[in-house]
Amino acid sequence: xxxxxxxxxxxxxxxxxxxxxxxxxxxxxxxxxxxxxxxxxxxxxxxxxxxxxxxxxxxxxxxxxxxxxxxxxxxxxxxxxxxxxxxxxxxxxxxxxxxxxxxxxxxxxxxxxxxxxxxxxxxxxxxxxxxxxxxxxxxxxxxxxxxxxxxxxxxxxxxxxxxxxxxxxxxxxxxxxxxxxxxxxxxxxx
Numbered sequence: 001x002x003x004x005x006x007x008x009x010x011x012x013x014x015x016x017x018x019x020x021x022x023x024x025x026x027x028x029x030x031x032x033x034x035x036x037x038x039x040x041x042x043x044x045x046x047x048x049x050x051x052x053x054x055x056x057x058x059x060x061x062x063x064x065x066x067x068x069x070x071x072x073x074x075x076x077x078x079x080x081x082x083x084x085x086x087x088x089x090x091x092x093x094x095x096x097x098x099x100x101x102x103x104x105x106x107x108x109x110x111x112x113x114x115x116x117x118x119x120x121x122x123x124x125x126x127x128x129x130x131x132x133x134x135x136x137x138x139x140x141x142x143x144x145x146x147x148x149x150x151x152x153x154x155x156x157x158x159x160x161x162x163x164x165x166x167x168x169x170x171x172x173x174x175x176x177x178x179x180x181x182x183x184x185x186x187x188x189x190x
Contacts, residue, residue: 008123015126016040019100023149024138026100028130030123037066042075052154060084060097104129115169128168135165 007013012030016037019026029040045056059076061067063085076083107129108122117125137143151157173188181187 004122006119006122009120010123012123015123017097017101017104017130018044019097020150021096023146023153024096024100024141025134025146025150026104026130028104028127030127034064034066038069038071041067041072045075045079045081051157054154055079056081058082058084060086062086062097063088100133103133107133111168115167117169125168128165131165 004013008030010030011032014031014034015028016031017026017028027044029044031037031040041059048054048056056079059067059081061084066072067083067085073083075081104126108125111117111128112119112121112125134146137145141149171190173190175188176186
């Protein structure tokens with residue numbers, strides 16, 4: 001998804017989302033250049049193989065050219081991954097991912113607006129949205145939680161972190177060392 005008009009604070013302009021059709025768990029990566037896709041896809045595939053001892057059987061994408069370069073086409077062929085793409089201007093053919101991207105953006109936008117966060121933090125907002133959506137009940141899954149469905153299929157995975165969510169946009173303070181301030185200066189920067 002992208003290119004977003006405002007670069008993220010890390011320099012990202014796009015994001016790549018991978019959605020599991022069965023569990024609806026979403027993995028999301030911020031991307032600075034579209035050319036990074038050719039490294040993200042094999043790395044994601046290796047992560048799935050390592051964590052779940054599973055194989056990606058089909059990778060469905062829109063008709064974007066970054067998925068159809070010689071490097072990725074050869075990688076899919078070597079690893080037995082069927083590559084499917086939607087026709088141009090037919091979002092319906094890639095419905096799961098299109099709906100997921102819209103949902104991610106709506107949640108990220110809501111989080112940003114509610115906390116008055118500047119637009120250059122869209123990447124953090126969308127990563128937070130992904131974290132939250134993976135842990136919210138889904139009508140598509142008969143009101144089960146995507147991460148719980150994934151854990152029921154792969155009970156030995158360590159995917160789900162026990163880190164509780166923090167309030168997005170919370171103020172943070174960075175301590176200023178004593179050698180960098182005078183006695184009347186603040187001890188921390190907001």
